[in-house]
Amino acid sequence: MIQGDKVGLRTRRDSDVPVFQAELYDDVATRLRVDSRPWRPLPPDSAESPAAAAVPSDDKAYFSVVELASRELAGEALVWGIDTHNRSAHLGISLLPGFRGRGLSGDVVRVLCTYAFTVRGLRRLQVETLADNTAMIAAATGAGFRVEGTLRRSAWVYGAFTDVVVLGLLAGEWTPPPGPA
Numbered sequence: 001m002i003q004g005d006k007v008g009l010r011t012r013r014d015s016d017v018p019v020f021q022a023e024l025y026d027d028v029a030t031r032l033r034v035d036s037r038p039w040r041p042l043p044p045d046s047a048e049s050p051a052a053a054a055v056p057s058d059d060k061a062y063f064s065v066v067e068l069a070s071r072e073l074a075g076e077a078l079v080w081g082i083d084t085h086n087r088s089a090h091l092g093i094s095l096l097p098g099f100r101g102r103g104l105s106g107d108v109v110r111v112l113c114t115y116a117f118t119v120r121g122l123r124r125l126q127v128e129t130l131a132d133n134t135a136m137i138a139a140a141t142g143a144g145f146r147v148e149g150t151l152r153r154s155a156w157v158y159g160a161f162t163d164v165v166v167l168g169l170l171a172g173e174w175t176p177p178p179g180p181a
Helices: 014-025 028-034 105-119 134-142
Strands: 007-010 060-067 072-083 088-095 124-130 146-157 160-170
Touching: 007 105, 014 028, 014 072, 028 088, 060 105, 072 105, 088 105, 088 134, 105 124, 105 134, 124 134, 124 146, 134 146, 134 160
Parallel strands: 088 124
Antiparallel strands: 007 060, 060 072, 072 088, 124 160, 146 160
Protein backbone atom coordinates (compact mmCIF):
# COMPACT_ATOMS: atom_id res chain seq x y z
CA MET A 1 0.00 0.00 0.00
CA ILE A 2 1.20 3.50 -0.83
CA GLN A 3 0.14 5.92 1.91
CA GLY A 4 -0.48 9.61 2.20
CA ASP A 5 -1.66 11.56 5.23
CA LYS A 6 -5.31 10.48 5.05
CA VAL A 7 -5.50 7.70 2.45
CA GLY A 8 -3.74 4.61 1.26
CA LEU A 9 -3.83 3.18 -2.25
CA ARG A 10 -3.91 -0.60 -2.51
CA THR A 11 -4.65 -3.26 -5.10
CA ARG A 12 -8.32 -3.57 -6.08
CA ARG A 13 -9.82 -6.68 -4.49
CA ASP A 14 -12.73 -8.82 -5.60
CA SER A 15 -14.61 -7.67 -2.47
CA ASP A 16 -14.36 -4.04 -3.71
CA VAL A 17 -16.20 -4.81 -6.96
CA PRO A 18 -19.79 -4.96 -5.62
CA VAL A 19 -19.25 -1.69 -3.73
CA PHE A 20 -17.86 0.11 -6.80
CA GLN A 21 -20.62 -1.33 -8.97
CA ALA A 22 -23.42 -0.20 -6.65
CA GLU A 23 -22.06 3.16 -5.48
CA LEU A 24 -20.05 4.37 -8.47
CA TYR A 25 -21.03 2.56 -11.66
CA ASP A 26 -24.79 2.11 -11.18
CA ASP A 27 -25.17 5.79 -10.18
CA VAL A 28 -25.71 6.78 -13.82
CA ALA A 29 -25.67 10.56 -13.37
CA THR A 30 -22.35 10.43 -11.49
CA ARG A 31 -20.79 7.81 -13.78
CA LEU A 32 -21.50 9.95 -16.84
CA ARG A 33 -19.47 12.74 -15.23
CA VAL A 34 -16.34 10.62 -14.71
CA ASP A 35 -16.18 8.48 -17.84
CA SER A 36 -16.30 9.59 -21.46
CA ARG A 37 -17.80 6.27 -22.54
CA PRO A 38 -21.58 5.94 -22.59
CA TRP A 39 -23.10 4.17 -19.61
CA ARG A 40 -24.53 0.71 -20.25
CA PRO A 41 -26.27 -1.60 -17.81
CA LEU A 42 -23.68 -4.22 -16.91
CA PRO A 43 -23.76 -6.85 -14.17
CA PRO A 44 -20.96 -6.63 -11.60
CA ASP A 45 -19.53 -9.97 -12.74
CA SER A 46 -19.12 -8.75 -16.33
CA ALA A 47 -15.50 -8.50 -17.44
CA GLU A 48 -16.54 -5.28 -19.24
CA SER A 49 -17.70 -3.57 -16.05
CA PRO A 50 -15.36 -0.74 -15.02
CA ALA A 51 -15.96 -1.88 -11.44
CA ALA A 52 -14.44 -5.31 -12.12
CA ALA A 53 -11.12 -6.18 -10.54
CA ALA A 54 -8.53 -4.89 -12.98
CA VAL A 55 -5.94 -7.03 -14.65
CA PRO A 56 -2.52 -5.39 -14.32
CA SER A 57 -1.22 -3.78 -17.51
CA ASP A 58 1.63 -1.55 -18.60
CA ASP A 59 -0.66 1.37 -19.49
CA LYS A 60 -3.00 1.45 -16.45
CA ALA A 61 -2.62 1.17 -12.69
CA TYR A 62 -5.88 0.74 -10.76
CA PHE A 63 -6.06 1.32 -7.02
CA SER A 64 -8.64 1.09 -4.29
CA VAL A 65 -8.60 4.08 -1.95
CA VAL A 66 -8.69 3.30 1.77
CA GLU A 67 -9.29 5.98 4.39
CA LEU A 68 -6.48 5.41 6.91
CA ALA A 69 -8.41 6.60 9.98
CA SER A 70 -11.29 4.15 9.53
CA ARG A 71 -9.54 1.52 7.31
CA GLU A 72 -12.67 1.64 5.14
CA LEU A 73 -12.87 1.46 1.35
CA ALA A 74 -13.31 5.09 0.25
CA GLY A 75 -13.13 4.97 -3.56
CA GLU A 76 -11.02 4.18 -6.56
CA ALA A 77 -8.10 5.88 -8.28
CA LEU A 78 -6.06 5.21 -11.36
CA VAL A 79 -3.12 6.26 -13.43
CA TRP A 80 -4.13 5.60 -17.02
CA GLY A 81 -2.86 6.18 -20.53
CA ILE A 82 0.68 5.54 -19.30
CA ASP A 83 2.99 6.38 -22.19
CA THR A 84 6.41 4.92 -21.41
CA HIS A 85 8.05 6.59 -24.42
CA ASN A 86 6.97 10.13 -23.52
CA ARG A 87 6.84 9.26 -19.79
CA SER A 88 3.40 10.77 -19.30
CA ALA A 89 0.02 9.64 -17.98
CA HIS A 90 -3.41 10.77 -16.79
CA LEU A 91 -4.94 10.61 -13.30
CA GLY A 92 -8.48 9.83 -12.25
CA ILE A 93 -10.24 9.43 -8.92
CA SER A 94 -13.76 8.67 -7.79
CA LEU A 95 -14.71 8.65 -4.13
CA LEU A 96 -17.70 6.79 -2.74
CA PRO A 97 -20.56 9.20 -1.86
CA GLY A 98 -20.08 8.75 1.91
CA PHE A 99 -16.42 9.86 1.66
CA ARG A 100 -16.89 12.99 -0.43
CA GLY A 101 -16.38 16.34 1.27
CA ARG A 102 -13.88 14.95 3.81
CA GLY A 103 -10.78 16.44 2.18
CA LEU A 104 -9.52 13.10 0.88
CA SER A 105 -9.28 14.01 -2.83
CA GLY A 106 -6.18 16.15 -2.48
CA ASP A 107 -4.37 13.40 -0.62
CA VAL A 108 -5.40 10.82 -3.25
CA VAL A 109 -3.97 13.07 -6.00
CA ARG A 110 -0.72 13.56 -4.06
CA VAL A 111 -0.33 9.79 -3.50
CA LEU A 112 -1.01 9.14 -7.20
CA CYS A 113 1.72 11.68 -8.02
CA THR A 114 4.11 9.82 -5.71
CA TYR A 115 3.34 6.57 -7.51
CA ALA A 116 3.62 8.09 -11.00
CA PHE A 117 6.76 10.18 -10.47
CA THR A 118 8.65 8.08 -7.90
CA VAL A 119 7.66 4.51 -8.68
CA ARG A 120 6.99 4.74 -12.43
CA GLY A 121 9.52 7.47 -13.26
CA LEU A 122 7.05 9.53 -15.29
CA ARG A 123 7.75 13.18 -16.07
CA ARG A 124 4.27 14.58 -16.83
CA LEU A 125 0.80 14.00 -15.41
CA GLN A 126 -2.49 15.31 -16.72
CA VAL A 127 -6.01 15.59 -15.34
CA GLU A 128 -9.10 16.22 -17.44
CA THR A 129 -12.25 17.10 -15.50
CA LEU A 130 -15.57 18.80 -16.11
CA ALA A 131 -15.36 22.55 -15.62
CA ASP A 132 -17.93 22.44 -12.80
CA ASN A 133 -16.00 19.76 -10.85
CA THR A 134 -14.58 22.27 -8.41
CA ALA A 135 -13.53 19.54 -5.95
CA MET A 136 -11.24 17.85 -8.49
CA ILE A 137 -9.86 21.15 -9.75
CA ALA A 138 -9.08 22.16 -6.15
CA ALA A 139 -7.50 18.76 -5.39
CA ALA A 140 -5.30 18.92 -8.49
CA THR A 141 -4.23 22.55 -8.08
CA GLY A 142 -3.57 21.91 -4.39
CA ALA A 143 -1.14 19.16 -5.45
CA GLY A 144 0.64 21.57 -7.82
CA PHE A 145 -1.20 21.04 -11.10
CA ARG A 146 -1.70 24.07 -13.31
CA VAL A 147 -4.72 24.76 -15.48
CA GLU A 148 -3.45 24.43 -19.06
CA GLY A 149 -6.67 25.09 -20.90
CA THR A 150 -10.35 24.48 -21.44
CA LEU A 151 -11.81 22.21 -24.08
CA ARG A 152 -15.03 24.03 -24.86
CA ARG A 153 -18.20 21.95 -24.99
CA SER A 154 -16.16 18.77 -25.52
CA ALA A 155 -17.95 16.36 -23.16
CA TRP A 156 -21.44 14.94 -23.67
CA VAL A 157 -22.88 14.64 -20.15
CA TYR A 158 -26.45 13.60 -19.52
CA GLY A 159 -27.97 15.31 -22.55
CA ALA A 160 -25.76 18.39 -22.91
CA PHE A 161 -22.24 19.35 -23.92
CA THR A 162 -20.02 20.83 -21.23
CA ASP A 163 -16.51 22.22 -20.95
CA VAL A 164 -13.54 20.15 -19.81
CA VAL A 165 -10.60 21.68 -17.93
CA VAL A 166 -7.13 20.25 -18.60
CA LEU A 167 -4.55 20.46 -15.82
CA GLY A 168 -0.91 19.39 -15.98
CA LEU A 169 2.00 18.80 -13.63
CA LEU A 170 5.65 18.19 -14.54
CA ALA A 171 7.94 16.12 -12.34
CA GLY A 172 10.20 19.14 -11.82
CA GLU A 173 7.27 21.20 -10.50
CA TRP A 174 6.15 18.51 -8.04
CA THR A 175 7.05 18.68 -4.38
CA PRO A 176 7.51 15.12 -3.12
CA PRO A 177 6.47 14.26 0.41
CA PRO A 178 9.25 13.80 2.99
CA GLY A 179 10.86 10.40 2.60
CA PRO A 180 11.27 7.78 5.30
CA ALA A 181 13.75 8.72 8.01
